[in-house]
Amino acid sequence: MLLTGSPQVRLPLVALLAAACTAGLLLSPAQAADAPADHDRALRAQLRELTSAPGGPPGVIAVLTRGSRTQILRAGVAETGAERPIEATDHMRIASTAKAYSGAVSLQLVDRGKLRLADTIGHVLPRLPRAWHRVTLRQLLQHTSGLPDYTEDPEFVSLLTADPRRHFDSRRLLDFVAAEPLRFRPGARYSYSNSDNIAVALMAEAVTGRRYEDLLARLVYRPLDLRSTSLPEGYRMPEPYMHGYDVTPPDAPEDVSEALSASGVWASGGIISTPQDMTAFVRGYADGKLISDRTRRQQLDWVDGASEPAGPGENKAGLAIYRYTTRCGAVYGHTGNFPGYTQLVAATPDGERSLTFTLTTQVNKTNKPALLKRLRTVEENFVCALLRTS
Known part of the structure; x- marks a missing residue:
């Protein structure tokens, strides 16, 4: 398994038998009357194909929102051995899409004069290694910092493998790579x-004197009315939740929903939310309503770089946000993967149209490259459906 892009770590988990997959479409009567039936049938078929693909998820849900109209398409089940379909109110691990939330916090602090994009680690976090001191907030948000990835550290991986539910001190995670130099010149x-x-989260805490979890509640959850979103330290999932699985044929899917402690990923990928809340978040985040126009212009200064896993179409990296340019147009958002879950959230630049796409297994370029290629094609087709005018 991979921790949002870390080397693969297999965990000994109890296997559960996979159930036959079902598919469905949830629309209000008024929406159903307007829905292009042929398009919807094709999209539903693609979701079913994902659940039946080798290594595919037991369940998948896509939420498409156009203005005030919401369309939910899904395939498979929320839990193997049960017939309950995934609901938009089911909790899930949002993986690296949590990085957009740290962007939402830090960019608002820039607007409030608490931080500057040019602020360095040495200025704000002087206890961190001197070799890292010239790295700026801008470079951290755009992944051009050169910081070594702590999730690839052998000691971190060994501790996690020995005890997947181990409680890490989230604010000391960078200690695992404190002895390492930068991997390249910052900004190169x-x-x-x-x-x-x-x-980024440590910077936010340092300049405000508040816990990152409190900043999330104050600057993100409340303004966007996110009522089912949290950043826990443990491994438990709040009910109801869609179960996440390790799917490695020929073995039966293994439930890994509560296999790992979120403390080991924290601001990098530990948030729990729901498709409904994620939809509200990406609409508010992509349209820039949380930040000033000046800060948004800097956020949308793109460089070559793909999210992990890569999103649909051509990927470009901004500050804690990505642009996905498909054959049908561009959307802004973020992807993520964590044992049991793969995520895409995206919206048009005005926030009027959005897509939240969730699989209940982990898919990335390392563990399932062929399935990721297939997934990106399906995601692009869903973006095209989202952007179509008729």
């Missing part, structure tokens, strides 16, 4: 690192 190139967003 793009390289995705889970360490970046740990440092």
Whole structure:
């Protein structure tokens, strides 16, 4: 398994038998009357194909929102051995899409004069290694910092493998790579690192004197009315939740929903939310309503770089946000993967149209490259459906 892009770590978990997959479409009567039936049938078929693919998820849900109209398409089940379909109110691990939340916090602090994009680790977090001191907040948010990725550290991986539910001190995660130099000169190139967003959260705490969890509640959850979103330290999932699985044929899917402690990923990928809340978040985040126009212009200064896993179409990296340019147009958002879950959230630049796409197994370029290629094609087709005008 991979921790949002870390080397693969297999965990000894109790296997559960997979159930036959079902599919469905949830629309209000008024929406159903307007829905292009052929398009919807094709989209539903693609979701079913994902659940039946080798290594595919037991369940998948896609939420498409156009203005005030919401369409939910899904396939499979929320839990193997049961017939309950995934609901938009089911909890899930949002994986590295949590990095967009640290962006939402830090960019608002920039607007409030608490932080500057040019602020360095040395200025705000002087206890961190001197070799890292010239790295700026901008570079952390855009993954051009050169910070070594703590989730790739052998000691971290060994501790996690020995006890997947181990409680880490989230604010000391960077200690695992404190002896390492930068991997390249800050700003020289793009390289995705889970360490970046740990440092961003620590910066936010340092300049406000508030816990990162409190800043999330104050600056993100409340303004966007996110009522089912949290950043826990433990491994428990709140009910109801969609179960996440390790799917490695020929073995039966193993439930890994509560296999790992969120303390080991914290601001880099530990948030729990629901498709409903994620929809509200990405609409508010992508349209820039949380930040000033000046800060948004800097956020949307793109460089070559893909999210992990790569999103649909051509990927470009901004500050804690990505642009996915598909054959049908561009959307802004973020992806993520964590044992048991793979995520995409995206919205049009005005926030009027959005897509939240969730699989209940982990898919990335390391563990399932062929399935990721297939997934990106399906995601692009869903973006095209989202953007179509008729």
